[in-house]
Amino acid sequence: MKGTSVPLGFLPKPLLISVEALLPSVKLDARFATSQKYLQIRDSIREIGLIEPLIGSAVIRKTSQHTVLDGHLRLQAMKDIGLVEVPCLVSTDDETFTYNNQISRLSTIQEHQMIRHAIERGISIAKLAKGLCVDVSHVKKKSTLLDGICKEVIELLKDRQFSTLVTPILRRMKPTRQLECVELMVAANSLTASYAQALCAATPTAMLIDGKPITKRQPLSQEQHARMENEMAGLQAQYKIAEQSHGEDVFNLMLARGYIVKLMDNPRVMKYMQSNYSEVLEEFSRIAEMTSIEA
Incomplete structure (x- = not known):
């Protein structure tokens, strides 16, 4: 809507506020004080700020005083280090849900970029x-994570977390194949080194x-390798087809479940099923108890 401004949730710039x-x-x-997370935060602040x-x-x-909404470990770490003033974003709201529950964790590529920026600044x-x-x-x-990785793959992975062992494997492939493999991995939600291998x-x-x-095992014969390539190509084609119809299939399954639940609410149907199709009724009961497709 024109003319409507969205109020800021906090002051634009951090303020230096006394720890007291x-x-x-x-x-x-x-x-x-002995947790790995706290020690990492404390040492990071001491070394980098x-x-x-x-x-x-x-x-x-x-x-x-200001109530701390987020950053209690950081505050304690700075106290332990001996800092008397700390930078703080001052919120215009006093709720803590947004800061503690609506968190976007750093992706693996974002971590890589932060490390590269730090190195470029001389650290x-x-x-x-x-x-x-x-x-x-x-x-x-982490600093060499994306060396040899094509930009299309980087775009696909930019908001995801994955093992640092994945990119060295992708690096062995040509860009076109890198993209094919990552599309499969993303579609399967399996960004693991074993899948990449x-x-x-x-x-x-x-x-x-x-x-x-690249394999540490006994190398495959040309015939075995050709067969594996054909099977993988067929599997990829089947996966693409299944991916296209997945949403509709899930919708139909949920409709079917709803119909079964409605049938089981009918005492006459239940009595008839118990007398004539007890095994089918048992399966219907399992379907009715499902809360998701994964169940």
């Missing part, structure tokens, strides 16, 4: 590893970068 003026809204677990500001409520006039890999409480090799893998093993030699299949 920040009032926690939850009590931390007694063992938080605070990345995500705290979220606080508008100032409470009686006490001149060493060793310092990043120390700040994130991870091994140096892990940071190196299976797709790589079934990839025609001409679609591999070096023209050689």
